[in-house]
Amino acid sequence: MDLDLHLVRGQGGSASLHDATITVDFVRLGTDIWVRGNAAFWTQTASRAVATRVGHLWAHTTAAAESPVFGGFTDYSSFLDNVLSTTGSVSTAPGPAVGGVATIAVRDGSDPARFMYVQADGAPLVLRVVHEGTLDLSGWDVPVTITPPTGADVVELDTAR
Numbered sequence: 001m002d003l004d005l006h007l008v009r010g011q012g013g014s015a016s017l018h019d020a021t022i023t024v025d026f027v028r029l030g031t032d033i034w035v036r037g038n039a040a041f042w043t044q045t046a047s048r049a050v051a052t053r054v055g056h057l058w059a060h061t062t063a064a065a066e067s068p069v070f071g072g073f074t075d076y077s078s079f080l081d082n083v084l085s086t087t088g089s090v091s092t093a094p095g096p097a098v099g100g101v102a103t104i105a106v107r108d109g110s111d112p113a114r115f116m117y118v119q120a121d122g123a124p125l126v127l128r129v130v131h132e133g134t135l136d137l138s139g140w141d142v143p144v145t146i147t148p149p150t151g152a153d154v155v156e157l158d159t160a161r
Helices: 039-045 048-054 068-074 076-084
Strands: 002-008 012-018 023-029 032-037 058-062 090-098 101-108 111-119 126-130 134-136 154-156
Touching: 002 076, 012 068, 012 076, 023 039, 023 068, 032 039, 039 048, 076 126, 090 111, 101 126
Parallel strands: 058 154
Antiparallel strands: 002 012, 012 023, 023 032, 032 058, 090 101, 101 111, 111 126, 126 134
């Protein structure tokens, strides 16, 4: 699975998620969420009828109207809480270099298969999370502009159902 994620604290973000069968893009600005997916995504997430109605257009909804499935990737706090939190005591040890940067391995005591690799020098930025796969994080503090889709490329999700 490939995930390209850009988050802005207090505003929202954008994400592209691709795996063997599903392709989906998300944009979130405040509580507004736009989702564009392939037929496999819409069929699995909603129905074949929605897949046909939405096609390759952006479907607009709001965070209040939908489950965290649509907004969770692009909500800064939710993402950090879910991906970077620990549930037990932690232990640390020297970690491997990630992208050429020395790290400290942080192990979640309640889940010994879960590691976070934190930048060893400077700000304690998480560079990698390993738990049922590997997620590399980069581009911390790089400016991001969130641009929502507009016009004829957008359909209201409620009307597509």
